[in-house]
Amino acid sequence: MFVNGISSLNAQAISLKEDAVFEEIQTYNTRNLKLYFSDFKTYIKPSAMRRMSSSIKMGVVAALQALENAKIEQPDAIITGTGMGCKTDSDVFLEELLASNEGLLSPTKFIQSTHNTVAGQIALQLQCKAYNMTYVQGSASFESALLDAFLQAATAKNKNYLVGGVDEISTYTSDLHVLDAQLKEEPEVHNLQLLAYKSPGSIQGEGASFFVTSAQKSDSCYASVKDIQLYNQLKEEELESTIHSFLERNNSTLEEIDVVVLGNNGDVNYDKYYHILQEGVFKKTAQTYYKHLVGEFYTSSGFGFWLACKTLKLQEIPPVCRLNECQPQKITKILLYNQYRGKDHSLILLESC
Amino acid sequence: MSDLRLELKEKIIKQLNLEDLSVEDIQNDDFLFGDEIGLDSIDALELIVMLEKDFGIKLTDPAQGKEVFTSIETLAQFIEKNA
Structure with missing residues (x-):
């Protein structure tokens, strides 16, 4: 299977130029490395964007960029992986559930908080009715999505698979991850010195990486x-x-x-x-x-x-x-x-x- | 502008994340659904929840919604009559 288009949004200033990797390396002194990219309005209509959480926005933009990079307008499958889905909206929904004593709840937060929302929103943006699948397999979520495309590509020529992984930072989950030592205790961690701390846990980030893969090699093929x-x-x-x-x-x-x-x-x-x-x-x-x-x-x-x-x-x-x-x-x-x-x-x- | 109409505009902008609109952009008689403000069916659900949560009014007849949610004015009149 060939990788014909790529895109990644995360805490770094990723270059869109073919011959560069980063614009400038971003350094942080925190446990939370938030998304650097902010130009969503170039890719998503304001009317569509107003309900989108962070992970949906970055997922949609990364998907559109990967398709543009591969010079593909419509994929034959949309396959995403996510460990936590649209976590922020899930947290808001559950907090409202508790606050209202299981009473009146905002439908938007419920609709937008399922794990497959990102793949669904990409399909809506593209008006794509093809195979749409989301894998939620912890830290093997992206790899599971890639494996799906890999297996499909083994038997189908001339199909383009839009494959990606997306996750966002949510405050409530971050607090829990400090408690169970998934995040470092030190509130300030210099990201470029991460391996020097020698303490339990890590720093957390968020982002979306999408790829157009196919059994057919294109001129822009990466790998x-x-x-x-x-x-x-x-x-x-x-x-x-x-x-x-x-x-x-x-x-x-x-x-x-x-x-x-x-x-x-x-x-x-x-x-x-x-x-x-x-x-x-x-x-x-x-x-x-x-x-x-x-x-x-x-x-x-x-x-x-x-x-x-x-x-x-x-x-x-x-x-x-x-x-x-x-x-x-x-x-x-x-x-x-x-x-x-x-x-x-x-x-x-x-x-x- | 009456306080209720102003309150409704502020609530709608906040609740429905209409970031590009301000209170001044919404006229009392503007159609909330369709070309003018551009709300959709999910927004209608949000408005039903808002009516019950913030004003204690339960909209039991779905057909009633079309008329009630026509504009800020019709919504305000409905609240004034039923609250």
């Missing part, structure tokens, strides 16, 4: 997706052998991987999975990370996928994403590995096209 594998549970000691098997079934070797994109998020309790690879099988491979730029959220790996696509196309790794000094001569194969709190492990193998 070829060779394989996707998800594991709900994986022991630390099983990790390296799992990667060996994954590469073997794709007729690849460790030495052929030019860049590995890792999901390090600065959580001292769970980054050990990445450390095993950094100090083990990928010790001599170029290593990159990205969650210090956009924060951790259930579909932040969508940005990792976007970054890998850009890296293959531009044949260079953004310096701010480097974890080591290794510099490949040519970038042909990229392996992405992500997990969250020791669960929902995912492997994606990308090749240049």
